[in-house]
Amino acid sequence: MRRTARLLMLSGLTGGVLALAAPASGADPGRLEVSPSGVVPGGEATVTTTACGTGGTAAGDASAVGAGPFTLAPGERDGEAVGTFRVPPSAQPGTYEIVARCAGKAAGGRRVTGDLVVTLTVPRERVYPRGSVKTGVGGALGPDPVQTAAGVAALAVAAAGGTWLLHRRARGDGI
Known part of the structure; x- marks a missing residue:
């Protein structure tokens, strides 16, 4: 039991140290992050x-989508390289591989890739319905008291007429 507890504590400490050693930015060190997630033809993408390490630069290639080469320069965050390119208006919908090769001896010409998704529609925020649903089923008190009174009167007349007809039939007077 004690051995298991020590093992769990040791693995927890190791995981904590590894988490602290990971890069501070949201970018995966082995990937090229492309944003936004969906780009329309003619739109701009950021990678x-x-x-590439601190102060690193890279040569990007978006030829797969028809955009050609672009440059990644050091970004605002430490150790981050950022670049942009414009997706050509003639680009077809689909997923394209974007490639970047790090410059400098520190990164050793490392090659990283990411996926660009070209769509025909601009991704928008979700729109949630608001208000009530007009189903025709509801309470007796509608927005117009005159219509409510007319409906109640029509139901009363129908009920009285039905009762009168059933009463005559039961007596044998006929209809």
């Missing part, structure tokens, strides 16, 4: 990576 980010931490694979």
Whole structure:
């Protein structure tokens, strides 16, 4: 039991140290992060990576989508390289691989890739319905008291007429 507890504590400490050693930015050090998640033809895409190290630059290639080469320069965050390119208006919908090769001896010409998704529609925020649903079913008190009174009167007349007809039939007077 004690051995298991020590093992769990040791693995927890190791995980904590590894988490602190990870890069501070949201970019995966082995990938090229492309944003926004969906780009329309003619739109601009931004790529980010931490694979090139502090002050690192990279040569990007978006030829797969028809945009050609672009440059990644050091970004605002430490160890981050950022670049942008414009998706050509003639780009077809689909997923394209974007490639960047780190410059400098520190990164050793490391190659990183990411996926660009070209869509025909601009991704928008979700729109949630508001207000009531007009189903025709509701309470007796509607927005117009005159219509409510007319409806109640029509129901009363129908009930009285039905009762009168059933009463005559039961007596045998006929209809």
